[in-house]
Amino acid sequence: MKKLFLVIFLSIFLLVFYSLAMAMSEEEAIKMIEEYKTCADEYGAKVEVLKAELEPLKNAVSELDKKIADLEAEIAKYGDTGEYDYYTVREGDWLAKLAEYKNVYGHGNYAKWRRIYNANKNLIKNPDLIYPGWKLKIPRP
Numbered sequence: 001m002k003k004l005f006l007v008i009f010l011s012i013f014l015l016v017f018y019s020l021a022m023a024m025s026e027e028e029a030i031k032m033i034e035e036y037k038t039c040a041d042e043y044g045a046k047v048e049v050l051k052a053e054l055e056p057l058k059n060a061v062s063e064l065d066k067k068i069a070d071l072e073a074e075i076a077k078y079g080d081t082g083e084y085d086y087y088t089v090r091e092g093d094w095l096a097k098l099a100e101y102k103n104v105y106g107h108g109n110y111a112k113w114r115r116i117y118n119a120n121k122n123l124i125k126n127p128d129l130i131y132p133g134w135k136l137k138i139p140r141p
Contacts, residue, residue, distance in 0.1 A: 084119065084137040091132045095124075104138055115139050
């Protein structure tokens with residue numbers, strides 16, 4: 001019964017909608033088309049202005065990416081002495097937490113989690129996911 005009522009209701013709705021759509025005169029339709037064309041032209045002009053602004057920004061981003069790569073390479077030279085201690089991950093550990101352990105970097109050094117992550121990228125694919133039993137390298141200065 002509900003399905004029959006729904007089918008009848010939708011049929012009536014579609015008939016009313018179709019009749020209202022057909023009630024638009026040719027002049028109204030032409031007017032709407034002209035309005036849409038005007039809007040399309042305005043937005044087209046805005047797109048061209050934004051494209052012109054985009055190119056210098058792309059160049060600036062490219063330059064910054066190169067500077068970042070250079071700085072990361074320089075940091076890598078000084079950041080890793082090749083000396084490591086090892087820590088076996090326990091249940092409930094996460095990188096920032098274990099960075100604060102006394103036998104790792106000590107209290108207040110949670111921000112050094114990235115050093116641990118970078119030294120173990122071969123094992124850690126997502127820095128938010130480390131698993132109990134993993135033996136992580138702890139870089140030493």
